[in-house]
Structures are given as C-alpha cells and as structure tokens.
Amino acid sequence: MNIIRFILGRIILFLDWLTSPKPKNFSSDKIKHIQEKVKNMEIYEFKACPFCVRVRRYMKKNNISITTKDARRNTDYAQELIKGGGKLQVPCLKIVSDKTEWMYESKDIISFLDNYLEINDAK
Numbered sequence: 001m002n003i004i005r006f007i008l009g010r011i012i013l014f015l016d017w018l019t020s021p022k023p024k025n026f027s028s029d030k031i032k033h034i035q036e037k038v039k040n041m042e043i044y045e046f047k048a049c050p051f052c053v054r055v056r057r058y059m060k061k062n063n064i065s066i067t068t069k070d071a072r073r074n075t076d077y078a079q080e081l082i083k084g085g086g087k088l089q090v091p092c093l094k095i096v097s098d099k100t101e102w103m104y105e106s107k108d109i110i111s112f113l114d115n116y117l118e119i120n121d122a123k
Contacts, residue, residue, distance in 0.1 A: 008048075009047075009048030010048070012048050012050055012053060013047065013048055013053075016053045016056075016057065020057070020060065021057055021060055021061040022061070023060060023061060023062070023063045024061060024062060024063060026062075026063050030063075031063050033117075034062070034063060034064055034117050035065060037116065037117055038064060038065070038066050038113075038117070040095065040096040040097060041066045041067075041093060041094065041095050041096070042066065042067045042068070042069055042093075042094045042096075043055065043056075043059075043066050043067070043068045043069065043091055043092070043093055043094075043109075044068075044069050044071045044077060044080075044081045044085075044090050044091065044092040044094065045068055045069070045070060045071065045090045045091050045092075046070065046071065046072040046090050047070055047072070047073075049090055049091070051090070051091055051105075051106040052090055052091045052106070054106045054110070055091045055093075055106050055109050055110060056068070058110045058113070059113075062113075062117070062119050064113060064117070066093075069081075071088065071090060084100065084102055085102035085104070086102070087104075089104050091104070091105075091106055091109055092104050093109045093112070093113075
C-alpha cells in the first residue's frame with residue numbers, strides 16, 4: 001500500500017508541475033492587498049495530497065502567498081495541527097486573529113479565500 005501511495009503521490013506532483021496554472025494579471029496594489037490580508041494565515045498540507053494540490057493551484061493562480069507547513073514531513077507541524085485543529089487532516093487553513101480558527105476541506109478553504117479576498121472582483 002505504501003508503494004502505491006508513493007507512486008500515486010509522484011504522479012500527482014508531476015501532473016501538478018506539468019499543468020501548473022499561470023497567475024492572474026492583478027495590479028500590484030491588488031497583490032499587496034491580498035498579501036496583507038493573508039499575512040496571519042498558514043496552510044498545513046501534505047505535498048502529494050490531491051486536495052492540498054487543489055488549494056496550492058488556486059493560491060498560485062490568484063497570487064496568494066500563504067506560508068505552508070508540510071505536516072507529513074515535519075512532526076512538529078503535525079503536532080501543531082493536532083493540538084490546534086483537533087485532528088491530523090489536510091489541507092487545513094489556520095487563521096490567526098483575535099480568535100484562531102482552523103478550517104478544513106479544500107473547497108471550503110478556496111471558497112473562504114475567494115470571498116475574503118474578493119478574488120472574483122479583482123481586475
């Protein structure tokens with residue numbers, strides 16, 4: 001089973017690299033605005049997880065630069081995720097504000113970022 005996961009993971013990473021999206025052509029002001037709004041966020045991920053790849057591709061396409069933490073390769077990150085979010089599930093968006101929030105599920109993360117950053121309104 002581990003061999004199959006390894007092979008599938010490499011295929012996922014290769015296809016992601018091969019078909020990597022190009023960033024949208026936002027104004028420099030819009031990019032600065034986006035970076036300012038995400039400066040207190042982190043993404044916990046596994047590099048070869050297809051759902052994590054979905055979030056990373058969305059971020060790349062929309063010029064979003066959020067610190068990523070590979071919870072598979074770094075046990076400290078895995079423990080942070082379990083302690084803070086309650087489970088070792090990725091992708092997970094950690095939003096630090098007055099109250100730290102942990103958001104799971106790739107579609108929920110993408111939807112949140114889309115609305116929070118007003119991506120659809122960006123030109």
